[in-house]
Amino acid sequence: MPIFIPSSLTEATQLLSKNPDAHLLTGGTDMMVEVNFNHRHPDTVIALRNIPEFQRWNIDTASGLVHIGSSVPYATMEHGDLAKALPALAEAARTVGSPQIRAAGSIGGNLGTCSPAGDSLPVLAALDAVVHLQSESSRRSVSFAEFMVGPKRNSRLPNEIITGVSIPITNGWQGYAKVGVRNAMVISVASVCLAIHDNKVRVALGSLGPTIIRCTESENWINSIGLANIDHSLAKEFADHVRAESRPIDDHRSTAEYRRHAVGVLAARLLLRGVQK
Amino acid sequence: MSELEHYSLTVNGVERQVSDAWIGESLLYVLRERLGLPGSKGACEQGECGSCTVFVDNAAVCSCLVMAATAVGTQIATVEGLNDDGSLTDVQEAFITEGAVQCGFCTPGLVMAVHHLLDHNDSPNEQEIKEALSGNICRCTGYGRIFAAVDTVISVRKGVSS
Amino acid sequence: MTITKTQRDILGSSALRPDGISKVQGDFAFSSDLHAENMLWGATLRSPHPYARIVSIDVSGAWKIAGVECVITAEDVPGQLTYGLISEDQPVFARDVVRYMGEPVAAVAADHPETCRRALAAIQVVYEVLTPLTNPEHAIDASHEPIHPDGNIIRRQRIMHGDPTATAPIVVEGTYDIGMQDQAFLGTESALAIPDHDGAGVEVFVATQWLHEDRKQMAKCLGMPEEKVRLVLGGVGGAFGAREDISLQVHTALLAMRTSRPVKMQYGREESFFGHVHRHPAQIWMRHHANTDGRIVKIEARFVFDGGAYSSTSSAVLINGVTHTQGPYQCPNAVVDGYAVRTNNPPCGAMRGFGVVQACFAHEGQMDKLAAATGIDEVEIRLRNIIHTGDTMITGQVLESVAPLERCIRETAAMPLPAEMGSHPHELDLPGGSGRTADRRNIVRGIGWGVSMKNLMYSEGFDDYSTARCTLTNGSVELKFATSEVGQGFVTLAPQIARSVLGVDNVTYDTIDTQIGSAGSTSASRQTWMSGGAVDGACRMVRERLFEHVGAVHNIDPLRLAIDDTDIIDTVGTLRISVQEASANFSVSETYEYHHRKTEDLDENGQGNCHVAFAFVAHRAVVDVDVELGLVKVVQIATAQDVGRVLNPMSVTGQIEGGIAQGLGLAVMEEIIVTNGIVRNPSFTDYLLPTALDAPQVVISMIEVPDPQAPMGAKGVGEAPCISVTPAIVAAIRNATGKSIDRCPVRPQDICF
Ligand SMILES: Cc1cc2nc3c(=O)[nH]c(=O)nc-3n(C[C@H](O)[C@H](O)[C@H](O)COP(=O)(O)OP(=O)(O)OC[C@H]3O[C@@H](n4cnc5c(N)ncnc54)[C@H](O)[C@@H]3O)c2cc1C
Ligand code: FES
Numbered sequence A: 001m002p003i004f005i006p007s008s009l010t011e012a013t014q015l016l017s018k019n020p021d022a023h024l025l026t027g028g029t030d031m032m033v034e035v036n037f038n039h040r041h042p043d044t045v046i047a048l049r050n051i052p053e054f055q056r057w058n059i060d061t062a063s064g065l066v067h068i069g070s071s072v073p074y075a076t077m078e079h080g081d082l083a084k085a086l087p088a089l090a091e092a093a094r095t096v097g098s099p100q101i102r103a104a105g106s107i108g109g110n111l112g113t114c115s116p117a118g119d120s121l122p123v124l125a126a127l128d129a130v131v132h133l134q135s136e137s138s139r140r141s142v143s144f145a146e147f148m149v150g151p152k153r154n155s156r157l158p159n160e161i162i163t164g165v166s167i168p169i170t171n172g173w174q175g176y177a178k179v180g181v182r183n184a185m186v187i188s189v190a191s192v193c194l195a196i197h198d199n200k201v202r203v204a205l206g207s208l209g210p211t212i213i214r215c216t217e218s219e220n221w222i223n224s225i226g227l228a229n230i231d232h233s234l235a236k237e238f239a240d241h242v243r244a245e246s247r248p249i250d251d252h253r254s255t256a257e258y259r260r261h262a263v264g265v266l267a268a269r270l271l272l273r274g275v276q277k
Numbered sequence B: 001m002s003e004l005e006h007y008s009l010t011v012n013g014v015e016r017q018v019s020d021a022w023i024g025e026s027l028l029y030v031l032r033e034r035l036g037l038p039g040s041k042g043a044c045e046q047g048e049c050g051s052c053t054v055f056v057d058n059a060a061v062c063s064c065l066v067m068a069a070t071a072v073g074t075q076i077a078t079v080e081g082l083n084d085d086g087s088l089t090d091v092q093e094a095f096i097t098e099g100a101v102q103c104g105f106c107t108p109g110l111v112m113a114v115h116h117l118l119d120h121n122d123s124p125n126e127q128e129i130k131e132a133l134s135g136n137i138c139r140c141t142g143y144g145r146i147f148a149a150v151d152t153v154i155s156v157r158k159g160v161s162s
Numbered sequence C: 001m002t003i004t005k006t007q008r009d010i011l012g013s014s015a016l017r018p019d020g021i022s023k024v025q026g027d028f029a030f031s032s033d034l035h036a037e038n039m040l041w042g043a044t045l046r047s048p049h050p051y052a053r054i055v056s057i058d059v060s061g062a063w064k065i066a067g068v069e070c071v072i073t074a075e076d077v078p079g080q081l082t083y084g085l086i087s088e089d090q091p092v093f094a095r096d097v098v099r100y101m102g103e104p105v106a107a108v109a110a111d112h113p114e115t116c117r118r119a120l121a122a123i124q125v126v127y128e129v130l131t132p133l134t135n136p137e138h139a140i141d142a143s144h145e146p147i148h149p150d151g152n153i154i155r156r157q158r159i160m161h162g163d164p165t166a167t168a169p170i171v172v173e174g175t176y177d178i179g180m181q182d183q184a185f186l187g188t189e190s191a192l193a194i195p196d197h198d199g200a201g202v203e204v205f206v207a208t209q210w211l212h213e214d215r216k217q218m219a220k221c222l223g224m225p226e227e228k229v230r231l232v233l234g235g236v237g238g239a240f241g242a243r244e245d246i247s248l249q250v251h252t253a254l255l256a257m258r259t260s261r262p263v264k265m266q267y268g269r270e271e272s273f274f275g276h277v278h279r280h281p282a283q284i285w286m287r288h289h290a291n292t293d294g295r296i297v298k299i300e301a302r303f304v305f306d307g308g309a310y311s312s313t314s315s316a317v318l319i320n321g322v323t324h325t326q327g328p329y330q331c332p333n334a335v336v337d338g339y340a341v342r343t344n345n346p347p348c349g350a351m352r353g354f355g356v357v358q359a360c361f362a363h364e365g366q367m368d369k370l371a372a373a374t375g376i377d378e379v380e381i382r383l384r385n386i387i388h389t390g391d392t393m394i395t396g397q398v399l400e401s402v403a404p405l406e407r408c409i410r411e412t413a414a415m416p417l418p419a420e421m422g423s424h425p426h427e428l429d430l431p432g433g434s435g436r437t438a439d440r441r442n443i444v445r446g447i448g449w450g451v452s453m454k455n456l457m458y459s460e461g462f463d464d465y466s467t468a469r470c471t472l473t474n475g476s477v478e479l480k481f482a483t484s485e486v487g488q489g490f491v492t493l494a495p496q497i498a499r500s501v502l503g504v505d506n507v508t509y510d511t512i513d514t515q516i517g518s519a520g521s522t523s524a525s526r527q528t529w530m531s532g533g534a535v536d537g538a539c540r541m542v543r544e545r546l547f548e549h550v551g552a553v554h555n556i557d558p559l560r561l562a563i564d565d566t567d568i569i570d571t572v573g574t575l576r577i578s579v580q581e582a583s584a585n586f587s588v589s590e591t592y593e594y595h596h597r598k599t600e601d602l603d604e605n606g607q608g609n610c611h612v613a614f615a616f617v618a619h620r621a622v623v624d625v626d627v628e629l630g631l632v633k634v635v636q637i638a639t640a641q642d643v644g645r646v647l648n649p650m651s652v653t654g655q656i657e658g659g660i661a662q663g664l665g666l667a668v669m670e671e672i673i674v675t676n677g678i679v680r681n682p683s684f685t686d687y688l689l690p691t692a693l694d695a696p697q698v699v700i701s702m703i704e705v706p707d708p709q710a711p712m713g714a715k716g717v718g719e720a721p722c723i724s725v726t727p728a729i730v731a732a733i734r735n736a737t738g739k740s741i742d743r744c745p746v747r748p749q750d751i752c753f
């Protein structure tokens, strides 16, 4: 039978081993667009929606980690305790598509697609998240930086399923901002996640290069100055540092020039929000 | 077409058989073309217009993005199932009386989205209404009469005469 | 729940849509919802190249696929090989050459849409790619070979009026660019064709704006007499001009005739972007000469409309553009040159506002420049120049329409402005919306104006008419017309007219099809006037017959009778009898053809009485702009529109709000992006339409000064709302940012760099 709806992870990984050509399906919000537009012709599909642990999330204060199962939809991340623990993820989730897309689309699917415009990804990058992968015979966890290797390319092996992510809880401010040309339901033209932990700033950029870009140089520069000293003119300089680390391109959604400009503006604004100036 | 599927779906509380279907078919296609339920409309087939909005296990989703064969075992509700007896729901009535319908292509999806909103939040504010409906494109009305319809339902449900 | 109404649904009431219940319940049959026993699906193979020679087409691969029943190309077109609304220059299928990306090359019919897709993939077309003509200026300067036997210039029209050498102390000029907008109706093209059993005819259910014109073009291409092609209106999911030209009509009918089976065709969204014409992108240069008091002395202008590969309605769009150079302002002298040209870009044609949208964007930009140059306020400069009934326009035509333009402007100006933004606005109320890009301090507010005048109905000597039949039987009325209902609400209005004229309440309408004379197109703001006029005329004829009948029965001169509510009364006597009772066992049917007054062609100097009538509107836009990021939120649109007479307030409100949203789209987000003839964004992911979160507050005043030329005093209201709202929004962005922005849609980079 070409459609499988396994009810456990073990069953799912076994099915994937037996059917190496199978397409994994969670919310379908990426995959079905490809099918409808004739870009994908699945013969075998493994639907992951019935795997209980994929739908769970928890906040583990002891380890300082939030675990999110790969099928958890954006709608769940937008509100409640999960949003309180990870405000930047909540803000990013809220920008994804429409309510209908957020009800179906999942973090696992965002990782599976691994588009540079994927909105959860800059958050995972900035927060040093770890992606969990499991195959029939093995299990591993990789940092987000190791996971995303190119535009729509990741280091998942063909027999592996993304089971979820673990995201360290930060002790400072965090936020997300995304530019699109409409006030809702729009793919990112440029986005930034900025988080503060132990008084150190971390920044990651979406839609500004082949992968999500973690701006280590900019982080080092601003952290060497110290959060307490940040003012508007330093924020402007920070913007230039971030711009220098971006690698934007021209496409039908925008220009490289605009993206580079915008990402600096966003980074500066988030920084000022973070230090409440 | 090679791989054909047989499965059953529960739509508006009724179990329906689907046979000889290609597995890539969306729930929208299956509802419209196989189950004789054309109320859900397709205007983009990529999740951008909301005309195809249905409830799957009480979540409002785009049926064009649900792979039908994987929706086995879920509860699917469509615009045809809103009222069994053929009468109008308060949302449907308000859409008519407030002029929220022009060509009507967006209407079934919007009716579903409004029901979903008001069934989960009986007094949404302006921003909540707009955000809840931001996935449903209407090209004719400019949304003004649709907001008016939502306001009417809110008032009527609260017992305030409009 | 059931809807109860106390008021009679006559003219002036907000009568509800008769198709409302079926539409909210999902029962209404859009053309895409239709099915027939034993039906096949059709699909179209399209050119991936904007310009290429077809070396060969091999369809054998498609025939081999199980489930494929028919494959057709240009070789299989039995009748005329080309079609078109004004000139027949567009091939049913490309034969030797493809002239735009997406041009149809072949079509298939098969048992399932997926089989069709596979069949299309199996057709081998060998192309020799040619260098496309994509710059309209190269069509004018003849630097590119003709891409079509008819040449690269579709039409040129000059206007010379008054003294071409006139000048004045204040001179302002600008070059304005308008992007290619898509109508983006939600219900994509679809049709179901059912061949007659005898194989001699076909019945086609189709979503269209003009059944009879479709039939005429189809019959020619199918090589069949018109009466053998019967069209029935399938439910239409919006139109906005995109269904004025035919798209899949011939293909569907031909596949059905070939297979002797019903065939349904339906475009997906991507195909829809290639399957219909768009709003012409245009570049317009204007130079205004004015006195220091702001009064316009002369306008010079040059228009270039990019018509794309085939002419569609380009020549009429051009005429609308150049004849609206002056906008709703007096202008004694004008020198205008305009071109509609052919390129290998997507074909362009009708869209709501039809040429006037482009002209208005330029003339309103000019009015603001004039205001700045003279130091006169934007509202005042417009008021000083407004046109009045009786004024001569730059075509030499005297404006005969009622022109309450001053009221439009003053009432708009008097509308309350939106509240200032508070110190802690909701994030969704800021530009950027849920993207949370802006903080309060990043936002600047701006206000801008746009005023326009739009011709109503068809121009340039076209004998434009509409037909309607009214049948009164036993107190009930049935109407028959071929008027396409595309959402605008003619099916609501027509019964309102009958109720008002005849004093009946029970009014139904028959299937909308070609079994009666033409109604003309649902476009050019014309159906309320034209088909409304026809229904009104037919009902009046029936009323005459009824009065004759009642007069005979009661021995009263029928001329003394009148309708009072639902009764017939003797105006000089005591008789009062209900229409219901008076028409018991009485049946009468009358057909009426309404023609609007004659117009003329323009001469080579652009002089002539070419338009029928005009409507006026003013828009004031308030926007919030994040200047640094170039993001915009339209906060409020205030508008006062000259509607003649309000026949259904709720319908008019819907037209105004809907038109404003489309004009907003053109102002800040909607554009088909074409590079080297390749469409880059044929999807709703990248062709952005306004959402509920982009919708501004809209404040409306309907200016009612009945126009004696209009059948019921009412002007068409469909187009006016979407014309000057675009320049108003762009003016507001200029006002907020201090930048000179002369293109629409305004992109973030146009604001922040
Ligand atoms: C209208 C619309 C708007 C959108 N807007 C946005 C937006 O604003 N921002 C954004 O980021 N995205 C957006 N998306 C894209 C999409 O919604 C997201 O990427 C979403 O996270 C995908 O999740 P899903 O569960 O639907 O994925 P699916 O479509 O089910 O899967 C996506 C991919 O991941 C693979 N996959 C799924 N689950 C797993 C797993 N557990 N292990 C391994 N591989 C897996 C699938 O095989 C597939 O290749 C939009 C999509 C639509 C249709
Ligand atoms: S058809 Fe499903 S969202 Fe448009």
Ligand code: FES
Binding pocket: B100, B101, B102, B103, B104, B105, B106, B107, B137, B138, B139, B140, B141, C186, C237, C238, C487
């Ligand atoms: S009424 Fe036509 S799209 Fe909404």
